[in-house]
Amino acid sequence: MTVATNLTLEAPQSIWNARWNRFRRHRLAMTATIFLILLAIACAAADLIANALGVDPSAVDLFERFSPPSSKHLLGTDEIGRDVLVRLLHGGRISLMVGLLATALGGAFGVLIGVVSGFLEGRTDAFLMRFTDCVLSLPIIPLLIVLGAVDLSKLGLPQAWLNSPSVSFWRIVVVIALVDWTAIARISRAATLSVKHRDFVQAARASGATRLYNITAHILPNIATPLIVAGALTVGRVILFESTLSFLGFGVVPPTPTWGNMLTNAQELVTSAPALAIYPGVLILLTVVAVNLVGDGVRVAFDPRSDS
Amino acid sequence: MIRYSLRRSLQAALVIFVMSFVLYNLIGLMPGDPIDVMLEGNPSVTPELMAQMRALYGVDQPLVVRYWRWLLAALTGDFGYSNTYFRPVLEILVPAILQTLKLMVLTLMVSIPVSLLLGSVAARRPNGWVDNIVSVLALTSISSPIFWLALVFIIVFAVKLQWLPAGGSSMAGAPLMEQLTYLVLPVLTLASFTSGQLIRYVRASMIETLNADFIRTARAKGLAEHTVVLRHGLRNAMLPVVTVIALSFGSLMSGALVVETMYGMLGMGKAVYDAIVNKDFNVALAGLLFATVVTLASSLLADLAYGWLDPRVRLE
Amino acid sequence: MTPLLDVRDVSVRFPLGGSWFGAKQILRAVEGVSFQIAAGETLALVGESGSGKTTLGHVVSGLRSPTSGSVEFRGEAITRSGEKPIQLVFQDPFSALDPRMLVGDIVAEPLRIRGGVSTAERRDRASRILTQVGLPAESISRYPHQFSGGQRQRIAIARALISDPQLIVADEPLSALDVSVQSQVLNLIKDIQESQQIAYLFISHDLGVVNHLADRVAVLYLGRLMEIATRQDLFERPSHPYTRALLTSLPRVGRGRRLPGQGAHGEIPSPLSPPSGCVFHTRCPRAEKLCTEQVPELLPVEGRTQLAACHFRGSGP
Ligand SMILES: Nc1ncnc2c1ncn2[C@@H]1O[C@H](COP(=O)(O)OP(=O)(O)OP(=O)(O)O)[C@@H](O)[C@H]1O
Ligand code: SF4
Ligand SMILES: [Mg+2]
Numbered sequence: 001m002t003v004a005t006n007l008t009l010e011a012p013q014s015i016w017n018a019r020w021n022r023f024r025r026h027r028l029a030m031t032a033t034i035f036l037i038l039l040a041i042a043c044a045a046a047d048l049i050a051n052a053l054g055v056d057p058s059a060v061d062l063f064e065r066f067s068p069p070s071s072k073h074l075l076g077t078d079e080i081g082r083d084v085l086v087r088l089l090h091g092g093r094i095s096l097m098v099g100l101l102a103t104a105l106g107g108a109f110g111v112l113i114g115v116v117s118g119f120l121e122g123r124t125d126a127f128l129m130r131f132t133d134c135v136l137s138l139p140i141i142p143l144l145i146v147l148g149a150v151d152l153s154k155l156g157l158p159q160a161w162l163n164s165p166s167v168s169f170w171r172i173v174v175v176i177a178l179v180d181w182t183a184i185a186r187i188s189r190a191a192t193l194s195v196k197h198r199d200f201v202q203a204a205r206a207s208g209a210t211r212l213y214n215i216t217a218h219i220l221p222n223i224a225t226p227l228i229v230a231g232a233l234t235v236g237r238v239i240l241f242e243s244t245l246s247f248l249g250f251g252v253v254p255p256t257p258t259w260g261n262m263l264t265n266a267q268e269l270v271t272s273a274p275a276l277a278i279y280p281g282v283l284i285l286l287t288v289v290a291v292n293l294v295g296d297g298v299r300v301a302f303d304p305r306s307d308s
Numbered sequence: 309m310i311r312y313s314l315r316r317s318l319q320a321a322l323v324i325f326v327m328s329f330v331l332y333n334l335i336g337l338m339p340g341d342p343i344d345v346m347l348e349g350n351p352s353v354t355p356e357l358m359a360q361m362r363a364l365y366g367v368d369q370p371l372v373v374r375y376w377r378w379l380l381a382a383l384t385g386d387f388g389y390s391n392t393y394f395r396p397v398l399e400i401l402v403p404a405i406l407q408t409l410k411l412m413v414l415t416l417m418v419s420i421p422v423s424l425l426l427g428s429v430a431a432r433r434p435n436g437w438v439d440n441i442v443s444v445l446a447l448t449s450i451s452s453p454i455f456w457l458a459l460v461f462i463i464v465f466a467v468k469l470q471w472l473p474a475g476g477s478s479m480a481g482a483p484l485m486e487q488l489t490y491l492v493l494p495v496l497t498l499a500s501f502t503s504g505q506l507i508r509y510v511r512a513s514m515i516e517t518l519n520a521d522f523i524r525t526a527r528a529k530g531l532a533e534h535t536v537v538l539r540h541g542l543r544n545a546m547l548p549v550v551t552v553i554a555l556s557f558g559s560l561m562s563g564a565l566v567v568e569t570m571y572g573m574l575g576m577g578k579a580v581y582d583a584i585v586n587k588d589f590n591v592a593l594a595g596l597l598f599a600t601v602v603t604l605a606s607s608l609l610a611d612l613a614y615g616w617l618d619p620r621v622r623l624e
Numbered sequence: 625m626t627p628l629l630d631v632r633d634v635s636v637r638f639p640l641g642g643s644w645f646g647a648k649q650i651l652r653a654v655e656g657v658s659f660q661i662a663a664g665e666t667l668a669l670v671g672e673s674g675s676g677k678t679t680l681g682h683v684v685s686g687l688r689s690p691t692s693g694s695v696e697f698r699g700e701a702i703t704r705s706g707e708k709p710i711q712l713v714f715q716d717p718f719s720a721l722d723p724r725m726l727v728g729d730i731v732a733e734p735l736r737i738r739g740g741v742s743t744a745e746r747r748d749r750a751s752r753i754l755t756q757v758g759l760p761a762e763s764i765s766r767y768p769h770q771f772s773g774g775q776r777q778r779i780a781i782a783r784a785l786i787s788d789p790q791l792i793v794a795d796e797p798l799s800a801l802d803v804s805v806q807s808q809v810l811n812l813i814k815d816i817q818e819s820q821q822i823a824y825l826f827i828s829h830d831l832g833v834v835n836h837l838a839d840r841v842a843v844l845y846l847g848r849l850m851e852i853a854t855r856q857d858l859f860e861r862p863s864h865p866y867t868r869a870l871l872t873s874l875p876r877v878g879r880g881r882r883l884p885g886q887g888a889h890g891e892i893p894s895p896l897s898p899p900s901g902c903v904f905h906t907r908c909p910r911a912e913k914l915c916t917e918q919v920p921e922l923l924p925v926e927g928r929t930q931l932a933a934c935h936f937r938g939s940g941p
Contacts, residue, residue, distance in 0.1 A: 130319065130323075133323075133607075134323050134326070134327065136558075136607075137323065137558065137600065137603045137604040137607050138327070138558070138600055138603065139558050139561045139562055139565075139596070139599035139600060139602075139603050140558065140559070140562050141561075141562035141563075141565050141566060142561075142562065142565055142577070142580050142581075142595070142596055142599055143596070145565075145580075145581065145584055146331075146334050146335065146338070146584060146592070146596065147334070149338050149339070149584050150334065150337040150338060151337055151338055151339035154336075154337050154339075155337065198719045199712075199714040199716060199719040199720040200719065200720055200721055200722040200730075202682075202687055202712065202714070203711075203712050203714070203720060203733075203780075203783065204733060204737065205687055206685045206686065206687055206710065206711065206712045206793075207711065207733065207734040207737045207738070207787070208737055208738065209737045213737060217722075217725075217733075218722055218724075221722075221724040221725075222722070222723070222724055224724075236451065240451075240453050243453045243455075243456075244453055244454070244455055244566060247453070247455050248455075248566075248569065248581070249585075260453070263455065263456060263459065266459060267459065267462075267570070274463045274467065277456075277459045277460075277463060278460070278463075280456075281452070281453065281456035281459065281460065284451075284452075284453050284456065285448065285451055285452050285453075285456075288450075288451035288452075289447055289448065289451040292447060292450070292451060293447075
């Protein structure tokens with residue numbers, strides 16, 4: 001029929017290459033990424049590190065309270081002689097896991113609400129968005145505390161499970177996810193609205209595509225960019241919520257260490273061992289800053305305009 | 309516009325009604341029930357007495373009935389009794405609310421001018437060194453857990469430098485200056501916490517307005533740079549900023565709760581926190597509801613203000 | 625014999641959100657339009673911007689249900705869901721292709737939605753159809769952003785062709801393209817027209833293009849059909865004043881000049897408050913008192929094959 005027109009065939013992965021290059025050039029974001037990766041590895045390897053240093057993370061040693069940093073206890077020991085570094089790493093595990101899991105859970109819910117809202121429009125949309133506004137208007141910390149204080153046996157959950165140690169971990173994941181999904185819902189809705197009227201969605205509809213097909217095949221892949229950015233910001237916020245809740249005693253309960261509950265006693269120690277009150281907070285701060293910077297880097301990387 | 313305001317207010321009232329039901333249920337899910345708490349540790353309590361007390365207080369009624377009774381009473385201003393202080397809930401909450409209000413107002417008086425200043429200074433030369441410093445400050449502010457900020461301030465200003473008290477409040481009738489010293493650290497903490505977000509908004513809003521055509525015109529007319537920034541830029545950047553301030557009441561409230569707990573101030577936040585810890589159901593419920601109403605009212609105000617100022621919003 | 629497509633008395637009205645000052649307004653995008661398309665026939669739909677062409681195209685392809693009236697395809701009502709032997713080609717080749725999908729998946733999408741075709745076969749057919757529209761078979765493993773506008777439009781055409789449709793609704797497929805590319809794509813469409821038995825509803829601004837492709841032409845104004853005729857009749861003996869106005873400034877192929885203002889003077893009235901009687905009377909050089917009072921029906925012009933909605937149809941300029 002017609003002669004083939006000239007084509008400059010680039011490598012198929014070039015979108016991702018370009019993004020990766022832009023991200024790499026964002027020096028702060030790269031530093032933050034490396035920091036987070038190292039932190040995650042260190043936290044994952046907490047037990048190995050404890051073994052290598054020859055410390056037992058849960059051993060109470062009243063003769064070694066508040067010992068200063070040494071070759072054995074790199075950051076010293078706490079008020080009952082436990083190794084601070086190893087506890088920080090264990091705590092980091094919880095904080096990072098809660099951050100990721102609660103974001104994933106709340107994010108999934110938010111995406112569901114937002115995409116359905118944007119895709120169906122009309123009354124469903126109005127209702128879901130009013131609901132989102134409602135949740136958004138709640139005072140978040142008091143609400144988290146009440147949710148953290150809820151007696152789960154009154155919800156009819158099996159007692160055997162309630163007694164297991166992982167309950168306080170999962171409870172906080174769920175509690176935070178219940179509260180922090182609104183930003184993602186709004187962003188998904190706005191993004192869905194802008195994608196659904198594009199012609200490729202109409203073309204699929206004309207071929208007989210179902211709504212579900214359009215949502216999974218077209219909408220979700222196309223709203224991924226703003227969602228990744230929003231997700232990164234959410235991880236940072238969740239880590240702050242988790243630490244605050246655990247600090248106040250409504251989150252993960254001791255002896256399981258988290259950055260939040262390691263500070264619970266620090267208030268009494270501000271005169272005797274201020275360093276104990278500094279370390280966990282600095283880690284929270286650095287982690288959340290890093291997560292925010294990564295989010296910023298992703299935003300820049302996905303925005304082709306930032307090339308110029 | 310009046311219809312719009314009315315409709316939004318009605319919606320808000322409906323939300324408060326729904327939320328009161330949700331919160332009532334949530335509080336009901338906290339451990340124990342009010343009668344257990346009241347009779348806790350009293351050895352002479354028999355099961356029969358418990359049952360009698362339950363019937364007397366209506367705790368044996370279905371949830372919806374209890375909620376309805378509570379709501380009717382609450383509408384007349386009767387939120388029940390505190391079972392830790394044995395006084396009406398309002399008697400405990402009202403002074404606490406005033407204390408929190410004082411904290412919040414003082415905080416805004418610090419954080420708004422500071423944010424406007426830093427945000428607009430940073431916006432004048434995006435990515436210049438001033439902007440970079442301000443951005444780092446803002447990023448640190450939004451990335452710090454507020455309770456830890458409080459700890460750091462206590463360590464630095466109260467323990468090391470010994471300039472200020474680490475917490476508590478002054479004796480009744482103490483001189484004003486002494487009263488104020490107790491407020492400095494809480495206000496500083498809460499202001500550091502809220503300013504980060506605000507600075508970011510002011511900066512973004514200013515960058516946008518400073519690039520707008522009318523600003524270029526003003527510059528072209530040869531007006532002094534500070535006149536351009538203040539007279540023309542800031543004024544136009546204010547609309548989104550005012551909205552953000554109104555919308556930030558919720559997080560200010562949350563922050564106040566933590567700050568009050570940290571500094572042992574007898575405010576709303578501490579009252580709610582103590583109530584939850586002590587299973588003081590009525591106080592916790594009323595406190596939470598109050599916090600919800602404040603947050604909702606401020607976002608309603610933000611909406612209405614936006615509606616008045618920007619006619620497009622009204623048509624949705 | 626039943627026609628392939630039978631559009632009967634279709635109207636589409638958009639209620640515009642309740643205003644604060646008065647009752648809801650109703651926008652009449654399409655009013656009482658009827659026409660038929662036979663198998664393998666190309667009907668061109670022309671009209672100024674906002675005349676309701678796209679809306680009508682959406683109704684025909686089942687993307688929108690009409691407010692009233694019916695659309696039948698081979699004697700059966702068109703539903704908004706389910707499999708249809710109708711495909712679409714859009715104006716904007718950038719919005720028409722999902723930027724996150726490989727071109728092969730885009731082209732094969734109608735088969736995937738219909739189901740029953742293996743992945744390998746879909747790939748196979750996608751690369752075959754891509755070579756048919758003049759693109760290298762390897763295009764299947766590229767992303768849309770690696771192609772130019774004209775190439776993208778070829779991809780969109782390939783997608784429309786892959787499921788062997790009986791009707792393609794093409795909504796101004798050329799008007800977003802560079803002039804040099806327009807004629808290439810036009811030739812491609814022409815080739816397909818000649819080699820395959822597919823009917824087209826070809827929406828266009830460009831009467832030159834229409835003259836090139838159409839078997840019959842329907843003229844739309846403010847959502848109403850003004851005239852419908854074979855191409856030859858319409859271009860040589862237009863019987864509606866509006867059609868004549870359009871033809872007086874016929875652009876040559878490729879220029880793609882927009883219609884607004886051409887020939888007919890004055891502003892197009894708002895579809896929110898269309899003029900009484902004949903909707904064209906505010907701009908018609910022949911308008912008389914009757915025109916403001918009585919709506920002219922779409923009726924046969926004496927001694928001709930065409931239909932026109934004008935009280936004075938057929939009687940000289
Ligand atoms: N979803 C909608 N809601 C409200 N009004 C609409 C909608 N879609 C189209 N319209 C209106 O209907 C009328 C016809 O629009 P349509 O897009 O069908 O015209 P068109 O002939 O395709 O114009 P163009 O040549 O500019 O593409 C216009 O006045 C348009 O504003
Ligand atoms: S009916 Fe009258 S106004 Fe309408 S096109 Fe014919 S002559 Fe013109
Ligand atoms: Mg159109």
